[in-house]
Amino acid sequence: MSKHKISKWIQLYTDGSCYPNPGPGAWACVFNKDGTRKHISGYANYTTNNRMEMLAVIKGLNHLKRPCFVSVYTDSKYVLEGFTKWLTGWEKNNWQTKQHEDVKNKDLWERLKIEVLRHEDVTWTWVRGHSGVVLNELVDGFAKEAADRGREKRKRDEAQLLLPI
Numbered sequence: 001m002s003k004h005k006i007s008k009w010i011q012l013y014t015d016g017s018c019y020p021n022p023g024p025g026a027w028a029c030v031f032n033k034d035g036t037r038k039h040i041s042g043y044a045n046y047t048t049n050n051r052m053e054m055l056a057v058i059k060g061l062n063h064l065k066r067p068c069f070v071s072v073y074t075d076s077k078y079v080l081e082g083f084t085k086w087l088t089g090w091e092k093n094n095w096q097t098k099q100h101e102d103v104k105n106k107d108l109w110e111r112l113k114i115e116v117l118r119h120e121d122v123t124w125t126w127v128r129g130h131s132g133v134v135l136n137e138l139v140d141g142f143a144k145e146a147a148d149r150g151r152e153k154r155k156r157d158e159a160q161l162l163l164p165i
Contacts, residue, residue, distance in 0.1 A: 015140050074125075
């Protein structure tokens with residue numbers, strides 16, 4: 001028997017949402033390992049849809065405490081193509097686009113790269129949103145629930161501000 005632990009293979013479904021965009025938003029992840037599922041989610045008071053899509057992947061990869069083989073599934077072509085096609089060029093061009101503009105969300109691209117490099121291997125798959133892929137529909141629902149929690153918390157916080165002193 002090997003002394004080394006065998007790395008886990010994890011499916012990571014991610015989703016972000018923001019309505020209106022920009023505005024309040026949320027992110028969610030569904031982890032699937034050998035049929036066992038777990039999810040995490042969160043929200044932000046003011047953000048963009050792209051930031052929430054990115055944060056979903058970052059939070060998901062960060063949640064895995066030891067290096068794993070990870071298959072990331074996202075319905076965001078921005079996240080998928082940004083990481084697999086554009087990131088290297090942006091870094092070489094000092095975080096400038098081909099149009100010589102600053103790359104948006106640089107802070108999250110840097111965090112995403114750090115998280116990806118922590119793992120054994122990360123593969124990327126684009127999934128068409130709202131197309132009946134079970135785990136993608138599930139993660140979409142968790143993102144919507146997180147957005148609702150965020151809106152309710154914001155309402156409570158605003159109501160407390162209106163209380164007489």
